[in-house]
Amino acid sequence: MMQTVLVLTAVIFSLAAGGAIIRIARGPSLLDRVLAADVLLAILGGALCVDMAVNRHLNNLMLVVAISIIGFIGSVTVARFVADRREQPNES
């Protein structure tokens, strides 16, 4: 059962990561890209969690904790220094 779950979650996570990467590449504004990068980080953490749960090891647990503690700094920094360079609003 666990191998089936592993394959199923791998497929779902790959599709989700692909969608987030498409939004990073296509996002009309910088904030959309930052948000999609946050989602990509969450997907990465989720994939690490699934790997640990299926294979029953805890090698990546500290990495997951570190992601949850300091993962917000990047988006906060970018959101702090974002500037409005567009001509007309509501184009996104």
Add this chain to the structure above:
Amino acid sequence: MSPDATGLDFWIDLVSAAFMVVGAILSLGAAIGLLRFPDLLSRMHAATKPQVLGLFLLLAAIGLQMRSWWVWPVLVVAWIFQLLTVPVSAHMVGRAGYRTKHLHRELLTADELEAVVQKAAAKTAREDGSGDGQVR
């Protein structure tokens, strides 16, 4: 665990497998929401699903699969820090998106920030005298 708990083992496996699949589907939902929603604020709504509930389900799956109690405090620490830090980044991104007008105003049902912004603009205009009244 007690030695005659093979049935219990099966059920714990089943519950953690369901948690993992649902957590992965939440990530997929966030990706679909990122691709399909029209503006930044609604995309932020979709983006919080794997960050809070998805991470909770996957951490619970780890705790169920490891079959030991001592991992649970570490998992709770990870989830609580996620709960503490995700609103900070969401607040900053939301305020920056509002400030740079990355939103469709016709989709809003209530805009409580506009009154605050106008009040602050009026206050700075009064204090500056000839200030431009822009609040950034």
